[in-house]
Amino acid sequence: MPLHLEVITPERSVYEDDVDMVIAPGSEGYLGILPHHAPLFTTLGPGEFRVKKGGVEEVLAVFGGFMDVRANRVVVLTDAAEHIEDIDASRAQEARDRAQQLLAAGPVSAADEARARAALQRALVRLRIAEGRRRRR
Amino acid sequence: MPSEREIRRRIRSVRNIQQVTKAMQTVAASRMRRAQQAVLASRPYEERLRGILNDLAPHADPEAHALLARREVKRAAIILISTDRGLVGGLNTNVVRTALRFAETLPGASYVAVGRKAIGQLRRFRQPVSAEFSGFSERPTPRDTSIVARVAAEEFIAKKVDEVYLVYTRFINTLRQVPTVRRILPLVPEDEDIDTLPPLQYIFEPDAETVLEAVLPRLVELTVYQAALDNAASEQSARMVSMRNATDNAADLLEDYTLAANKARQGRITKEMLEIASGAEALGKG
Numbered sequence: 001m002p003l004h005l006e007v008i009t010p011e012r013s014v015y016e017d018d019v020d021m022v023i024a025p026g027s028e029g030y031l032g033i034l035p036h037h038a039p040l041f042t043t044l045g046p047g048e049f050r051v052k053k054g055g056v057e058e059v060l061a062v063f064g065g066f067m068d069v070r071a072n073r074v075v076v077l078t079d080a081a082e083h084i085e086d087i088d089a090s091r092a093q094e095a096r097d098r099a100q101q102l103l104a105a106g107p108v109s110a111a112d113e114a115r116a117r118a119a120l121q122r123a124l125v126r127l128r129i130a131e132g133r134r135r136r137r
Numbered sequence: 138m139p140s141e142r143e144i145r146r147r148i149r150s151v152r153n154i155q156q157v158t159k160a161m162q163t164v165a166a167s168r169m170r171r172a173q174q175a176v177l178a179s180r181p182y183e184e185r186l187r188g189i190l191n192d193l194a195p196h197a198d199p200e201a202h203a204l205l206a207r208r209e210v211k212r213a214a215i216i217l218i219s220t221d222r223g224l225v226g227g228l229n230t231n232v233v234r235t236a237l238r239f240a241e242t243l244p245g246a247s248y249v250a251v252g253r254k255a256i257g258q259l260r261r262f263r264q265p266v267s268a269e270f271s272g273f274s275e276r277p278t279p280r281d282t283s284i285v286a287r288v289a290a291e292e293f294i295a296k297k298v299d300e301v302y303l304v305y306t307r308f309i310n311t312l313r314q315v316p317t318v319r320r321i322l323p324l325v326p327e328d329e330d331i332d333t334l335p336p337l338q339y340i341f342e343p344d345a346e347t348v349l350e351a352v353l354p355r356l357v358e359l360t361v362y363q364a365a366l367d368n369a370a371s372e373q374s375a376r377m378v379s380m381r382n383a384t385d386n387a388a389d390l391l392e393d394y395t396l397a398a399n400k401a402r403q404g405r406i407t408k409e410m411l412e413i414a415s416g417a418e419a420l421g422k423g
Contacts, residue, residue: 008185010279010362012178028342041189042342043351066352068189070339075185079279115280 023050040069046125059084089130096123141401155387162380169373176366212245214298218305219252221274226379229254235316236304277365286358305364306371314371
């Protein structure tokens with residue numbers, strides 16, 4: 001009995017397939033979901049979302065959101081998710097520097113500050129994941 | 138009857154207009170495809186999140202979260218979503234009229250205007266507007282719309298308003314876009330789903346309150362995002378259709394004018410012939 005996994009963002013569906021196991025970055029720490037897991041609902045922190053299928057592991061980066069597990073269906077609702085291969089470390093570095101500069105200079109409005117903080121966090125997650133990918137190779 | 142030269146001048150100007158409307162039609166058609174895809178692609182997310190609200194509701198106390206609070210309605214906020222640019226047929230007129238008419242059924246209403254047309258119309262009708270947003274009607278992002286949702290949610294939480302409605306143009310298909318009124322606050326789970334489904338024994342991480350705290354604002358933001366996407370798809374569809382009508386009308390007009398021009402030309406030639414003939418006749422007699 002496989003797990004049916006769907007990863008959905010407001011803009012599109014990122015992933016949909018039957019898989020063997022997922023390891024999700026829960027807000028309380030990483031958690032693994034195998035078939036026949038009890039119904040679970042959790043908020044997700046930013047981090048690596050690992051999908052195992054037939055001995056192959058795929059890694060997505062997710063940036064917060066929710067995961068709903070029930071009856072062998074895993075639904076991940078997240079603001080943004082991307083395949084790890086699509087992450088561009090140098091672009092993330094630029095984004096991080098830009099956000100840090102903005103925050104250091106003192107943002108114009110509260111909305112700007114929130115945006116800069118969110119950008120900074122996204123950049124840090126991307127960098128961490130890109131770092132992990134290099135080490136594994 | 139305008140002169141032949143006048144008619145030829147009109148033909149030229151109609152042809153120029155036709156070229157412009159034709160170009161706008163083509164542009165709108167390609168943007169329409171993208172906008173329609175965007176609205177359809179975003180629907181599963183919202184449906185899921187709403188389903189989750191229905192599942193969570195039995196586990197949560199309606200008093201537990203400010204966004205679930207039901208109060209006697211003295212004042213409501215209406216988020217009115219329109220386009221930034223015109224040339225979309227009756228789309229904005231219809232949605233504004235729907236909002237104004239709906240507001241009359243409420244004890245009191247103030248607006249959050251989204252899109253330049255809504256801002257202008259509400260000013261013209263001297264309606265109370267608490268916030269204005271524009272510049273993203275053709276290509277809304279979750280970031281643009283979450284600010285709109287947050288402003289409305291803050292008014293609701295601060296008890297400045299007791300309900301929040303969304304008035305926007307729902308995209309059905311290329312030929313049909315319907316002005317729609319939808320209540321977004323307080324969030325109310327759909328009762329029928331709760332009755333039919335036994336409450337699941339859910340594990341919540343970290344706990345039910347935190348999860349609710351995270352899900353509810355997102356749901357409000359997402360509903361606004363969805364409405365903005367609907368509006369964008371409606372905008373491009375309506376523009377495409379109205380530009381196609383304009384192009385067709387120009388073609389009809391060109392046909393009429395060409396006929397008139399040919400008649401005028403024929404008349405002029407006949408007149409010249411008559412003049413020559415009668416001139417020759419007069420000479421012959423003399």
